[in-house]
Amino acid sequence: MHVRGTVAGEVDVRSVTTNYGESDLAEVPLRRGDDAPPGDASRTRGDGGTATLADGRETTTVTLWNKWTESADLLEPGMDVLVTNAKEEEYDGETQYATTGDSYVVVEPSFLVSVTSIRNWVECPRLYYLNKLSGVPLNYPVVKGTLVHEVFGDLLRGRDLEDSIAARVEERGLQLGLLGETADAVAEDVRENATAIEGWLQQGRLDESEDGWRSEQLLISETFGIRGRADAVRRGAPVELKTGKNLKKEPRFKDKVQAACYALLLEEHGGDVDIGTLLYTKNSVLDRNEETGDLNPAKEFTMGEGLLKYVVRLRNEIAAMEMAGDIPTGYEADAKCEYCFEQDTCMVVSGRLEQESKAGQIGQSLPDEEREYFDRFYRAIEEERREVHREYAKLWEQSAEERADDDRALIDLEFLEKRPLEGGRWELRARRPGGANSKLREGDLVLASDGDPVRGESELARIERLDDEVVITADEPVEVTRLDVYPSELTTDRLLVAMHDALLKGDERRKDVLFGRAEPAFEDPEETFIDNNERQNEAVTKAVGARDCALIHGPPGTGKTYTIARAIRAMVERGERVLLSAFTNRAVDNALEALLDQLAGVIDEERVVRVGSESGIRNDMEPYRLERAGDPEDRAAELRNAQVVAATTSTCGSRVMKEQAFDVALVDEAAQLTEPGTCAAINLAERFVLVGDHEQLPPVVRAENDLTESLFERLVGRYPEAGVMLDRQYRMNQRIQAFASTEFYDGQLRPATPTVAARTLDDLAGVSRDALPEPLRDPVSFVDVEGDRGRYTDSEEAARIAALIETYEDAGLDRADIGVIAPFRAQVSEISAHVPDDVAVDTVDRFQGSSQEVIIVSFTATGSLEGPIFEDYRRINVALTRPKRALVLVGDAAALGSDPVYERMLEWARR
Numbered sequence: 001m002h003v004r005g006t007v008a009g010e011v012d013v014r015s016v017t018t019n020y021g022e023s024d025l026a027e028v029p030l031r032r033g034d035d036a037p038p039g040d041a042s043r044t045r046g047d048g049g050t051a052t053l054a055d056g057r058e059t060t061t062v063t064l065w066n067k068w069t070e071s072a073d074l075l076e077p078g079m080d081v082l083v084t085n086a087k088e089e090e091y092d093g094e095t096q097y098a099t100t101g102d103s104y105v106v107v108e109p110s111f112l113v114s115v116t117s118i119r120n121w122v123e124c125p126r127l128y129y130l131n132k133l134s135g136v137p138l139n140y141p142v143v144k145g146t147l148v149h150e151v152f153g154d155l156l157r158g159r160d161l162e163d164s165i166a167a168r169v170e171e172r173g174l175q176l177g178l179l180g181e182t183a184d185a186v187a188e189d190v191r192e193n194a195t196a197i198e199g200w201l202q203q204g205r206l207d208e209s210e211d212g213w214r215s216e217q218l219l220i221s222e223t224f225g226i227r228g229r230a231d232a233v234r235r236g237a238p239v240e241l242k243t244g245k246n247l248k249k250e251p252r253f254k255d256k257v258q259a260a261c262y263a264l265l266l267e268e269h270g271g272d273v274d275i276g277t278l279l280y281t282k283n284s285v286l287d288r289n290e291e292t293g294d295l296n297p298a299k300e301f302t303m304g305e306g307l308l309k310y311v312v313r314l315r316n317e318i319a320a321m322e323m324a325g326d327i328p329t330g331y332e333a334d335a336k337c338e339y340c341f342e343q344d345t346c347m348v349v350s351g352r353l354e355q356e357s358k359a360g361q362i363g364q365s366l367p368d369e370e371r372e373y374f375d376r377f378y379r380a381i382e383e384e385r386r387e388v389h390r391e392y393a394k395l396w397e398q399s400a401e402e403r404a405d406d407d408r409a410l411i412d413l414e415f416l417e418k419r420p421l422e423g424g425r426w427e428l429r430a431r432r433p434g435g436a437n438s439k440l441r442e443g444d445l446v447l448a449s450d451g452d453p454v455r456g457e458s459e460l461a462r463i464e465r466l467d468d469e470v471v472i473t474a475d476e477p478v479e480v481t482r483l484d485v486y487p488s489e490l491t492t493d494r495l496l497v498a499m500h501d502a503l504l505k506g507d508e509r510r511k512d513v514l515f516g517r518a519e520p521a522f523e524d525p526e527e528t529f530i531d532n533n534e535r536q537n538e539a540v541t542k543a544v545g546a547r548d549c550a551l552i553h554g555p556p557g558t559g560k561t562y563t564i565a566r567a568i569r570a571m572v573e574r575g576e577r578v579l580l581s582a583f584t585n586r587a588v589d590n591a592l593e594a595l596l597d598q599l600a601g602v603i604d605e606e607r608v609v610r611v612g613s614e615s616g617i618r619n620d621m622e623p624y625r626l627e628r629a630g631d632p633e634d635r636a637a638e639l640r641n642a643q644v645v646a647a648t649t650s651t652c653g654s655r656v657m658k659e660q661a662f663d664v665a666l667v668d669e670a671a672q673l674t675e676p677g678t679c680a681a682i683n684l685a686e687r688f689v690l691v692g693d694h695e696q697l698p699p700v701v702r703a704e705n706d707l708t709e710s711l712f713e714r715l716v717g718r719y720p721e722a723g724v725m726l727d728r729q730y731r732m733n734q735r736i737q738a739f740a741s742t743e744f745y746d747g748q749l750r751p752a753t754p755t756v757a758a759r760t761l762d763d764l765a766g767v768s769r770d771a772l773p774e775p776l777r778d779p780v781s782f783v784d785v786e787g788d789r790g791r792y793t794d795s796e797e798a799a800r801i802a803a804l805i806e807t808y809e810d811a812g813l814d815r816a817d818i819g820v821i822a823p824f825r826a827q828v829s830e831i832s833a834h835v836p837d838d839v840a841v842d843t844v845d846r847f848q849g850s851s852q853e854v855i856i857v858s859f860t861a862t863g864s865l866e867g868p869i870f871e872d873y874r875r876i877n878v879a880l881t882r883p884k885r886a887l888v889l890v891g892d893a894a895a896l897g898s899d900p901v902y903e904r905m906l907e908w909a910r911r
């Protein structure tokens with residue numbers, strides 16, 4: 001049986017003498033979790049069972065024997081632990097548990113450790129940590145390794161070797177070009193690595209069904225808390241590819257460890273795995289040597305239980321360290337620092353951060369406030385990572401229906417067909433049941449499965465199309481019936497690297513400003529940039545003249561985008577290289593569009609480059625997209641010669657962008673970015689300009705910690721004189737703007753022109769306000785609906801909104817000019833079911849940055865307010881400032897009146 005629970009007290013580790021001699025044991029007091037067998041729940045200490053705690057759950061004792069005491073040493077009260085194949089024992093009238101020869105002990109099983117982490121850890125725990133901080137650099141060995149893996153996958157899928165090499169090298173043109181490599185030389189290099197594998201495959205490969213090959217597979221184990229992607233699986237056993245040579249008889253130990261991780265993962269999918277294969281790409285006939293007589297790149301080895309258990313103990317070390325928030329020192333392993341390539345880096349990092357380290361420390365430590373900042377943000381980012389891990393755990397903790405209700409999965413798809421694509425990948429199509437909603441969008445990476453993403457057939461796939469039909473592409477032809485949000489750690493990884501780079505590689509002057517040791521300085525460019533809007537002109541002046549940074553606070557519709565574009569034009573005219581960035585692709589494209597207007601005739605269009613993926617970039621910006629595939633030299637030249645580069649902040653953390661340098665970085669939507677998220681962009685430039693509005697949406701994070709305040713907001717507070725607030729809005733009728741202005745902007749927001757102030761629906765062709773019922777003729781109106789008392793949905797409000805839309809249509813308005821905002825996804829679905837498809841219905845988050853002629857807000861409020869409707873006041877601000885000509889608030893007046901902000905809002909709406 002499996003025993004799982006939370007450590008409920010101190011763990012006692014000791015040695016005892018048994019029939020077999022001296023043994024170690026650890027007694028772990030455990031508060032049983034949900035895995036308790038049904039019979040146990042009724043027992044209490046009095047009738048010979050386990051003790052019952054105040055919260056009704058029971059504590060028991062689990063004895064971990066011998067080597068598992070190493071994992072017991074890691075346990076702290078409050079940690080989760082799982083013991084598989086435990087035996088039940090009666091002791092002193094109590095039911096207790098103990099490990100058996102078949103047991104595994106898994107510390108914090110919900111913390112999914114990646115196979116790469118375990119492999120790094122076995123080399124040296126400190127190396128694991130350093131890799132986390134610095135990320136994977138753009139260097140030739142890494143890119144070549146990836147290419148060889150890709151070619152291997154292609155060979156398995158039956159692609160011709162030369163075709164594959166040519167295609168894969170071409171795909172990586174940009175990276176190779178930036179590394180100064182030529183296509184021919186790289187192809188030769190890859191060929192050298194791939195030929196031996198091909199030969200081996202040809203000898204060994206029968207037809208697919210008999211030999212049971214499958215290429216790269218994403219594997220997750222809920223039991224062992226491990227995840228990874230196996231290079232290949234043959235007859236249910238892992239095959240790992242290693243670029244390089246190994247003339248020893250045995251595979252390298254760390255390679256074995258890696259293969260053993262995959263074996264554990266595969267066991268979770270059924271099958272006992274006791275064989276692992278390592279393919280050393282450079283082993284070939286020529287290398288036949290005395291010791292082995294080996295002409296084979298493949299080394300098979302038998303995986304003893306001892307190795308598998310050892311791997312789980314390693315994994316436990318990582319999980320325990322991460323849960324405790326500790327930093328490894330290197331002393332945990334016997335690694336010899338003097339032979340380590342990373343010794344210097346290790347010593348520098350240890351010295352700068354004053355960390356204990358086996359390699360020692362060199363250099364001067366960072367000032368206290370910077371080390372304190374590092375620790376605080378390191379912890380915050382790791383908390384964020386744990387939240388991502390919790391997302392993973394939901395893959396098995398929640399049922400398919402719960403996932404769907406949470407908008408995290410599309411379930412019950414009807415598989416339609418699979419079609420092979422060039423290069424051995426597959427296009428898979430499935431029908432989507434009507435009305436199903438989810439967070440999934442075209443271009444997203446998803447887990448595509450046959451219904452069970454963890455234990456079933458599951459593949460990482462990309463959504464190509466998402467309407468009544470779902471079209472995805474994947475490496476293997478899964479008969480897909482379910483898609484799950486893929487909880488990616490990429491964002492978290494990049495935050496850590498950005499913070500590390502900002503502090504350990506950052507410019508001193510920049511850090512003085514960031515840490516409040518120096519005021520930002522400005523020069524006066526002595527030029528008028530915008531003559532009809534004083535604050536905008538001041539903002540451009542600050543941006544252009546900033547020696548360090550400038551901050552532009554732009555409330556809704558105040559011409560932020562226009563101001564950014566004007567500022568960049570001025571910078572470009574001064575010959576500067578500019579990075580234009582924002583949190584979302586949409587904002588980057590918006591700003592780029594405005595910028596292209598400004599740059600017409602100033603620089604060649606070829607010198608403006610948009611970096612990002614095809615699916616992320618708006619169609620009309622596609623001509624500017626930097627193509628990654630192609631001739632290395634051409635690709636690299638296109639990026640290097642660009643004077644303006646536009647990319648999301650996440651892309652700024654990519655290996656390609658990290659190699660770029662700019663004079664200035666302008667970051668839009670900066671109030672939605674965490675501090676390290678902002679650093680990803682500003683790290684690349686000498687000066688920076690942040691543009692945003694901290695009265696609108698805050699950073700998108702899962703955990704509540706230091707990441708929730710943006711760098712923009714912090715700096716606006718710290719250096720008010722480095723900032724300018726744009727105060728004239730070009731969007732809303734005056735009546736609409738009034739509430740937001742007083743409530744959120746100290747009454748400073750004004751219409752930019754009398755025309756804006758007087759905007760009404762009458763200005764639109766074919767629309768007449770007279771055709772509307774009296775209450776809706778005012779630009780702001782309130783519709784009182786008692787509601788159906790649902791917590792997250794309200795069908796009465798939804799029905800009323802559908803009627804309102806018809807009313808507007810009857811008055812001549814085009815449906816596409818109406819937007820509906822609701823606080824909860826469930827209500828978004830409810831309303832969507834009531835209204836025609838071409839009305840945009842969504843949550844506030846999806847409306848930020850956009851506007852509509854008419855906005856209807858569904859407050860989903862009835863009776864009394866239980867908790868906040870819109871998570872915080874900033875969301876209300878965004879909702880109320882989307883419309884240009886009419887705003888309709890729908891909700892229960894009695895409920896809304898019970899909250900002071902909503903009460904003021906009602907007063908204004910009913911005026």
Ligand SMILES: Nc1ncnc2c1ncn2[C@@H]1O[C@H](COP(=O)(O)OP(=O)(O)OP(=O)(O)O)[C@@H](O)[C@H]1O
Pocket residue numbers: 530532533536554555556557558559560561562563730731849850851
């Ligand atoms: N100084 C100006 N003179 C004339 N028109 C302007 C000026 N500034 C902005 N506008 C116009 O006002 C409108 C809104 O500007 P813009 O799109 O830049 O606003 P924004 O602040 O970026 O909006 P959002 O809050 O949605 O991000 C645009 O049509 C823009 O051309």
